[in-house]
Amino acid sequence: MHGTVFPPLEIGEVLSTVHFLEILSAIFLILTVLNRLLPHIVSASLMKGLAVLGGIIVSWELISFYEIINPVLLPPPSRVVSLMAHLWSIGFLQTQIYSTVYKITYAFTLALVSGVTIGIMISYFSNTFSFLESFLNAIRVVPAPAWLALAILWFGIGHASAIFIIWLGIFFPILLSAVAGVAKVEQVQVETVLTFGGDKYDVLLEVVLPVIYHHVLTGARIGIGIGWITVVTAELVSVSANSGLGWMINDSRILLDITTVMVGMFLIGFLGIVSDAIINRFEGLVPGWD
Amino acid sequence: MAALVAVMIVVTVLRASSQDLVGAKFYRVLMAWLIFFVFAEGTIYYGVFKSILLAPPTAVIHRAMFYLEKGYLQINIASTMFRFISGFFIALTLAAPLGLLFGVYDKAYEWIAPASNFLRMTPPPAILPFAIIMFGIGEAPAVFVITVGCFFPIFLATMRGVREVETIHKEVVQTMGGDQMDVLKHVILPSALPSVMTGVRIGFGIGWLVLVASEIVAADSGLGFMIQGGRMRLDTPTVFVGMATICILGLTMDMFLKQLEKYVTVRKKGGGEYIYY
Known part of the structure; x- marks a missing residue:
C-alpha cells in the first residue's frame, strides 16, 4: 500500500x-x-x-x-x-520532515548522553569497566545498518527500531572521541587539582569534562553524518511505520515518481547541512584548557 | 557449553599457577566473553529469551558451518567484496587526483565548494533510489553509491594534505633548480601521503556502512541481502552469521589499512592520527 x-x-x-x-x-x-x-x-x-x-x-x-x-x-x-x-x-512535506528530524534528534540525544557516560566509564574509570571495551569493539565493527534485522526483531516495526540503529551509528564516534579526549588530559592539570585537595570526581568535573568537550564535538559532527546515513537506510526499508523522508523517496521510486525522489534527496542534503552548522555553533561555547 | 566451562576452568587454573602466562587484562576480557557466551546459550536453552530474538551461539556456529559446506556463504562474501572493492577503487582513482588538483590550485576550489558541500552532506543511501532508477537493480547502483560514500573523505583529506605542505620545502626544491614536476614528486606527494591514508581509512569506514545499507535495500546477493533474507524468514541464526562475517571482514581490512598507514606515515612525526571508526 x-x-x-x-x-x-x-x-x-x-x-x-x-x-x-x-x-x-x-x-x-x-x-x-x-x-x-x-x-x-x-x-x-x-x-x-x-x-x-x-x-x-x-x-x-x-x-x-x-x-x-x-x-x-x-x-x-x-x-x-x-x-x-x-x-x-498540502502539509505532506512537513509531516515527513518532522518524522525524520524527530528520530535523528531523539537518537542523537541518547547517543550523546550514553556515549559520553560510557566513554568516561571505560577510560577514566578504566580499572572497573575496561572489560566493556572488547564488547563495544565487537559491536562497533558491525556497521549500524547490519543491526537493522535484529532491531526489527527486538523492537518491532516502528520508531523504536529506527531510533536504535541511528543511536548505534552516532554512539560510537562520540564514544571514541570521548575516550580519545580523556587520553589527551594533561597530567599537570590533574595533579594541580589533587594538590589542592580535590578528589577523583573534582578532577572529572574541573579538568576532564572541559577537555573532552571539544573532542566530543568532533565526534558529534562525524556522528551526525553517520546518523543521516542510518536514518535514511532505516526509512528506505520502511522500518518506522511508513513515515519520513527516506520512506517518501523509496515509495515514490517504486511509483517511478522521480520528481518526489529528487525533492527528498535535496531536503535531506539541506537538513544535513543545517544540522552540521548547528553543531558547529557549539564549538566556541566552552573555553578549552589549551 | 561444557567446552566453554572447561576453557574457563583451564584458564583460571593457568592463571592461578602462573601470573605471567595469562595477563590480568587478557584474563578479564576472555572471562567476560566466556561468561557472555554461557549466559546467551543458557538463557535461550532454558527459555528465558525466545530463540527467535537471540540465536544461541551453537546454532550460529552450526548454521555458519552448513553455509560454508554448501558454498552459500562464499558466494555472498565474493559478491559483497566485489562491490566494495570496485566502488572503493573507483573512488580512490577519482578522488586522489582531484584532491591533488584542487589542493595545488586552491583558488579553484572556491568555485566548486557549495556544490561539493551539498553533495557531501547528502547521505549516499538517499541517492540509492535515484541510482536504482538510473542503473537498474544489480551491481551498478550499489557500486555507484559506495563510490559516492568513499569519494568525499578521500577527496577532502587529499586536498587538506596538499595544502598543508610546508612552503619552505617547496622553495628548497625550486632553489635547487627543480621545476613543478620535481616539487610534485619530491615534496607534495610524500608530504600529502599520510593525510591521504587518513582519508582512505575514513572512506573505508563510510563505504563499508553504505555497502551494507545498499545491500539491504537493493541487491540480490551479498551479506546484507543474506541478513535481510534471514530476517524475513525469522531465521535469526542466519542474521547472526551475516553480522559476524561482516564484522570479521571489516576488522581484517581495517587492520590491513592500519598496517599500511603505519608503513606510510613512518616518516612523519606524530603520524597515524586517531580515527573515530
Whole structure:
C-alpha cells in the first residue's frame, strides 16, 4: 500500500522553463547587489561557488527541456521546485520532515548522553569497566545498518527500531572521541587539582569534562553524518511505520515518481547541512584548557 | 557449553599457577566473553529469551558451518567484496587526483565548494533510489553509491594534505633548480601521503556502512541481502552469521589499512592520527 498518492500537479502549477530561468536570474541579480552592498555576508568566494551551482542548475534544466536525457528519468529542477512547493502547501512535506528530524534528534540525544557516560566509564574509570571495551569493539565493527534485522526483531516495526540503529551509528564516534579526549588530559592539570585537595570526581568535573568537550564535538559532527546515513537506510526499508523522508523517496521510486525522489534527496542534503552548522555553533561555547 | 566451562576452568587454573602466562587484562576480557557466551546459550536453552530474538551461539556456529559446506556463504562474501572493492577503487582513482588538483590550485576550489558541500552532506543511501532508477537493480547502483560514500573523505583529506605542505620545502626544491614536476614528486606527494591514508581509512569506514545499507535495500546477493533474507524468514541464526562475517571482514581490512598507514606515515612525526571508526 502506498501512501504517497497526491493529487497530480496541474499544468498551471508547474513552473515553465522560461519562468524558472527568469526567477533564477532574478535571484542571481539580487545576490550580486547584496555582494556589492554587504560584502562580509555575501562574500566574493561564495558568489563564485553559487555561480557554478547556478550554472549546473541551468544546464540541467536545459538538458531536460531539450529532452537530451529522458525527463521522466531526470526531471527538470523547475518541476522539482514546483512539486516541493506543492507538497509543502498540502502539509505532506512537513509531516515527513518532522518524522525524520524527530528520530535523528531523539537518537542523537541518547547517543550523546550514553556515549559520553560510557566513554568516561571505560577510560577514566578504566580499572572497573575496561572489560566493556572488547564488547563495544565487537559491536562497533558491525556497521549500524547490519543491526537493522535484529532491531526489527527486538523492537518491532516502528520508531523504536529506527531510533536504535541511528543511536548505534552516532554512539560510537562520540564514544571514541570521548575516550580519545580523556587520553589527551594533561597530567599537570590533574595533579594541580589533587594538590589542592580535590578528589577523583573534582578532577572529572574541573579538568576532564572541559577537555573532552571539544573532542566530543568532533565526534558529534562525524556522528551526525553517520546518523543521516542510518536514518535514511532505516526509512528506505520502511522500518518506522511508513513515515519520513527516506520512506517518501523509496515509495515514490517504486511509483517511478522521480520528481518526489529528487525533492527528498535535496531536503535531506539541506537538513544535513543545517544540522552540521548547528553543531558547529557549539564549538566556541566552552573555553578549552589549551 | 561444557567446552566453554572447561576453557574457563583451564584458564583460571593457568592463571592461578602462573601470573605471567595469562595477563590480568587478557584474563578479564576472555572471562567476560566466556561468561557472555554461557549466559546467551543458557538463557535461550532454558527459555528465558525466545530463540527467535537471540540465536544461541551453537546454532550460529552450526548454521555458519552448513553455509560454508554448501558454498552459500562464499558466494555472498565474493559478491559483497566485489562491490566494495570496485566502488572503493573507483573512488580512490577519482578522488586522489582531484584532491591533488584542487589542493595545488586552491583558488579553484572556491568555485566548486557549495556544490561539493551539498553533495557531501547528502547521505549516499538517499541517492540509492535515484541510482536504482538510473542503473537498474544489480551491481551498478550499489557500486555507484559506495563510490559516492568513499569519494568525499578521500577527496577532502587529499586536498587538506596538499595544502598543508610546508612552503619552505617547496622553495628548497625550486632553489635547487627543480621545476613543478620535481616539487610534485619530491615534496607534495610524500608530504600529502599520510593525510591521504587518513582519508582512505575514513572512506573505508563510510563505504563499508553504505555497502551494507545498499545491500539491504537493493541487491540480490551479498551479506546484507543474506541478513535481510534471514530476517524475513525469522531465521535469526542466519542474521547472526551475516553480522559476524561482516564484522570479521571489516576488522581484517581495517587492520590491513592500519598496517599500511603505519608503513606510510613512518616518516612523519606524530603520524597515524586517531580515527573515530
